[in-house]
Amino acid sequence: MILTNIETVPGKTIVEHFGLVSGNTIRARHLGVDILAKLKNLIGGELRGYTKLLQDSRKEATERMTAQAEQLGANAIVNIRFATSSIAGGAAELYAYGTAVRVE
Amino acid sequence: MFPDYYFFIILLIVGYVVGTFFERRHFRSLEQRERASINLPMVCAKTLPFAPDKAEAVAVVSGSAVISVDYFKRFLAWLKNFFGGRIKSYETLLDRARREALLRMKEQVPDADYIVNVRIETASISKSKKKNGVSCVEAVAYGTAVRLRKDV
Numbered sequence: 001m002i003l004t005n006i007e008t009v010p011g012k013t014i015v016e017h018f019g020l021v022s023g024n025t026i027r028a029r030h031l032g033v034d035i036l037a038k039l040k041n042l043i044g045g046e047l048r049g050y051t052k053l054l055q056d057s058r059k060e061a062t063e064r065m066t067a068q069a070e071q072l073g074a075n076a077i078v079n080i081r082f083a084t085s086s087i088a089g090g091a092a093e094l095y096a097y098g099t100a101v102r103v104e
Numbered sequence: 105m106f107p108d109y110y111f112f113i114i115l116l117i118v119g120y121v122v123g124t125f126f127e128r129r130h131f132r133s134l135e136q137r138e139r140a141s142i143n144l145p146m147v148c149a150k151t152l153p154f155a156p157d158k159a160e161a162v163a164v165v166s167g168s169a170v171i172s173v174d175y176f177k178r179f180l181a182w183l184k185n186f187f188g189g190r191i192k193s194y195e196t197l198l199d200r201a202r203r204e205a206l207l208r209m210k211e212q213v214p215d216a217d218y219i220v221n222v223r224i225e226t227a228s229i230s231k232s233k234k235k236n237g238v239s240c241v242e243a244v245a246y247g248t249a250v251r252l253r254k255d256v
Contacts, residue, residue, distance in 0.1 A: 010159035044174030
């Protein structure tokens with residue numbers, strides 16, 4: 001599966017479009033990580049727990065999107081976008097979407 | 105025994121001293137790593153800076169960082185809220201988050217020749233009305249890494 005966030009796959013031609021595919025995941029923060037983050041908030045700096053949490057979530061969203069594209073018979077996804085929204089106090093939604101295509 | 109404001113002042117001092125130390129260290133490391141990875145150009149446009157058939161491999165890469173601001177700077181920003189104007193203490197926060205995210209993206213693909221269509225997004229992941237909420241910002245950078253064929 002080739003993933004790009006431009007409209008084409010360089011070096012290949014798109015032969016078939018399958019339309020929009022997307023994947024999302026909603027993650028809540030871990031209580032232990034939260035307490036550490038609050039302490040870290042005093043001196044500032046990177047909150048590694050959150051960084052890892054969001055990276056894992058984004059990976060999962062991408063995997064779901066890829067699975068959907070595979071089901072359609074696509075071998076590439078172009079024009080991928082990522083979006084984040086915080087829906088509740090302690091939870092965040094990670095969303096990935098793109099256009100599934102077949103390239104040759 | 106201790107009046108309440110003692111605790112507050114101690115927090116401010118700790119936040120200022122330790123926070124400034126870590127921030128300076130972070131900026132030094134950012135500058136160093138930016139110099140080291142300067143050979144990998146990032147393009148912020150969809151048009152390719154090379155002939156499309158020269159591309160050998162493409163992939164989406166992303167990097168992210170969640171950075172929080174220290175107690176002292178948060179207090180300064182709160183004070184600044186009364187008068188308005190430029191909040192310098194938050195500018196460095198966003199600067200750090202974005203540059204770190206870009207660097208992490210670059211460091212994932214050391215053998216790439218270009219990263220095209222780089223997008224940077226920020227999200228505040230802990231919007232809390234409560235005063236004791238964690239205040240931090242997430243920066244995500246993503247783009248398409250391209251490796252070119254060497255033989256053409």
